[in-house]
Amino acid sequence: MSSKILNLIKSDETDTVDVNGEKPLLKEAINLSNEGTREQNDEAIIQLTNIDISLLSVYQINSFLSFIYYSRLFNDKIFRKIDSSLKHSFHECDTDTITKRSLLLRFVVNNFSNRYSLQEVLSEEKIRNELPWVWSDIASVYNWNLAEEEIGNIISKGDTLESLIIRLPYLIKKIDKEQLKNSFVKWYSNTVNKKQKQILQKWATNLNIKFGLSISAEYKLSNIPLFQESII
Amino acid sequence: MSKKYNKYTNFSPCKELLKSDYAQCIINIIDDDESFITEQMKVEFFEYMQNFKTGDDIFEHCNTFFNQPKGSDFATKKYLLKGKVVADGIYKKNIGRVASRNGLRWNINSSIIKSFARSSAGISPISDEADESIIDLFSVDYEDATDCNLFRSFIADSKIENFLIQPSIMWTFEGYYDDDVFMGYELKDLPCILGLPGPDGTSKNYENNERLAFSIQIPYGITVRKPTSFDAQMMPVWRLGGKTKPHTECAPKFGNTGFDEYVHEPVTLKQITSQFYTIKK
Numbered sequence: 001m002s003s004k005i006l007n008l009i010k011s012d013e014t015d016t017v018d019v020n021g022e023k024p025l026l027k028e029a030i031n032l033s034n035e036g037t038r039e040q041n042d043e044a045i046i047q048l049t050n051i052d053i054s055l056l057s058v059y060q061i062n063s064f065l066s067f068i069y070y071s072r073l074f075n076d077k078i079f080r081k082i083d084s085s086l087k088h089s090f091h092e093c094d095t096d097t098i099t100k101r102s103l104l105l106r107f108v109v110n111n112f113s114n115r116y117s118l119q120e121v122l123s124e125e126k127i128r129n130e131l132p133w134v135w136s137d138i139a140s141v142y143n144w145n146l147a148e149e150e151i152g153n154i155i156s157k158g159d160t161l162e163s164l165i166i167r168l169p170y171l172i173k174k175i176d177k178e179q180l181k182n183s184f185v186k187w188y189s190n191t192v193n194k195k196q197k198q199i200l201q202k203w204a205t206n207l208n209i210k211f212g213l214s215i216s217a218e219y220k221l222s223n224i225p226l227f228q229e230s231i232i
Numbered sequence: 233m234s235k236k237y238n239k240y241t242n243f244s245p246c247k248e249l250l251k252s253d254y255a256q257c258i259i260n261i262i263d264d265d266e267s268f269i270t271e272q273m274k275v276e277f278f279e280y281m282q283n284f285k286t287g288d289d290i291f292e293h294c295n296t297f298f299n300q301p302k303g304s305d306f307a308t309k310k311y312l313l314k315g316k317v318v319a320d321g322i323y324k325k326n327i328g329r330v331a332s333r334n335g336l337r338w339n340i341n342s343s344i345i346k347s348f349a350r351s352s353a354g355i356s357p358i359s360d361e362a363d364e365s366i367i368d369l370f371s372v373d374y375e376d377a378t379d380c381n382l383f384r385s386f387i388a389d390s391k392i393e394n395f396l397i398q399p400s401i402m403w404t405f406e407g408y409y410d411d412d413v414f415m416g417y418e419l420k421d422l423p424c425i426l427g428l429p430g431p432d433g434t435s436k437n438y439e440n441n442e443r444l445a446f447s448i449q450i451p452y453g454i455t456v457r458k459p460t461s462f463d464a465q466m467m468p469v470w471r472l473g474g475k476t477k478p479h480t481e482c483a484p485k486f487g488n489t490g491f492d493e494y495v496h497e498p499v500t501l502k503q504i505t506s507q508f509y510t511i512k513k
Contacts, residue, residue, distance in 0.1 A: 015400075018433075019432075022338070023338050069361070165389040166348075166366070169369035170359075170362035199389055202385065206381075
């Protein structure tokens with residue numbers, strides 16, 4: 001069956017944009033979300049559920065999920081389609097397959113609440129080992145402490161924190177300010193180099209997070225940089 | 233319109249285009265100042281058009297014509313960025329840019345993808361929801377503007393500041409004031425003053441696109457030019473003359489000529505000098 005959406009997914013990797021700089025796939029999805037009739041939405045769901053996800057490349061899976069996200073077609077048929085793919089495919093151990101699985105899983109737990117148990121997610125060891133940031137995204141939906149701990153582990157391995165910074169706009173929206181403050185304090189204790197410390201301090205200031213007294217319990221005063229002494 | 237190119241414009245499908253909403257694109261090309269868009273370049277365009285059977289075919293393939301050689305850098309493009317060079321004073325000014333919200337979101341996302349290419353297999357390392365949050369965090373109403381230090385920290389610390397704002401040539405404009413290009417008018421009027429296109433490239437539904445405005449400072453080394461009809465390509469809302477062409481709705485208020493407009497190679501994210509201002513309908 002010829003599918004307009006599948007064609008859009010396949011061509012999404014090119015830099016082609018319309019006169020307003022918009023990508024055709026995204027534009028189609030947003031049009032459906034804003035102005036799509038029931039018939040158009042039903043047709044889109046049929047097209048989406050007819051796509052064999054196991055045949056898509058990593059980039060195409062990304063585009064497939066973006067289409068669903070921006071068209072807001074979060075219905076049971078779509079869930080079952082992805083769920084079935086996760087159950088029957090994407091079990092190999094190569095990086096491509098793990099990446100595909102992680103994208104699908106992150107999408108499902110973000111957009112279809114309570115469909116998978118925490119236990120099921122915790123068993124995704126391959127994702128945790130290969131793509132710890134994505135695993136932390138998934139874990140954060142269930143339990144922020146789990147995600148916070150995972151990010152702490154990543155920091156303790158000397159991560160350069162770009163992956164944390166690009167997630168901050170989302171975390172600011174999703175996580176309670178007090179929780180985020182506590183996480184910053186914990187993450188600071190996980191830092192293993194000066195650069196990491198500087199970035200965490202800078203973003204604590206940017207976000208108006210004061211580390212406060214809680215940090216003094218974990219550090220000797222002599223180890224606390226001037227920035228923190230001034231706010232303790 | 234000059235009759236010099238009648239032998240081309242009498243050919244179908246050019247005739248077909250001249251009867252459509254895109255007639256102005258052909259008129260723009262024919263009437264463009266020949267010291268910049270030479271007769272030879274025009275002839276090449278019209279001869280290219282002869283390869284196609286319908287106006288739709290031409291429309292679909294014109295992008296290929298204007299962007300050749302394919303994949304080359306802007307300095308070696310055959311037809312783009314050939315207009316008059318703008319005086320050096322432009323480099324000291326904050327000039328304006330209006331982008332579709334989704335286009336800008338995608339462009340920032342592309343920078344993230346490139347920056348994280350090694351660790352994320354060429355896809356965005358964050359979810360679409362997280363991706364949307366980036367533009368949300370840094371967009372404000374113009375009335376609530378502060379500075380863009382948070383955005384600057386964000387692009388520096390996520391290591392995307394040296395990536396281009398967009399892959400294609402940038403269209404920018406100069407407002408009434410050098411310091412603040414958005415002062416002196418209401419931001420909601422901006423798409424109309426600039427004569428921005430609607431979804432199909434014409435003026436229809438031009439106000440339906442969700443857009444953001446921001447300012448940039450162009451670094452020395454990037455040549456700023458007045459646009460030509462070849463930069464505008466198949467954009468019927470564009471007019472010759474170096475100024476934006478307001479839509480009829482706001483022409484009574486702002487006149488028939490809007491702001492000085494420029495084209496240049498895209499600049500990097502670190503050249504952004506303001507927050508992203510939401511343009512309300």
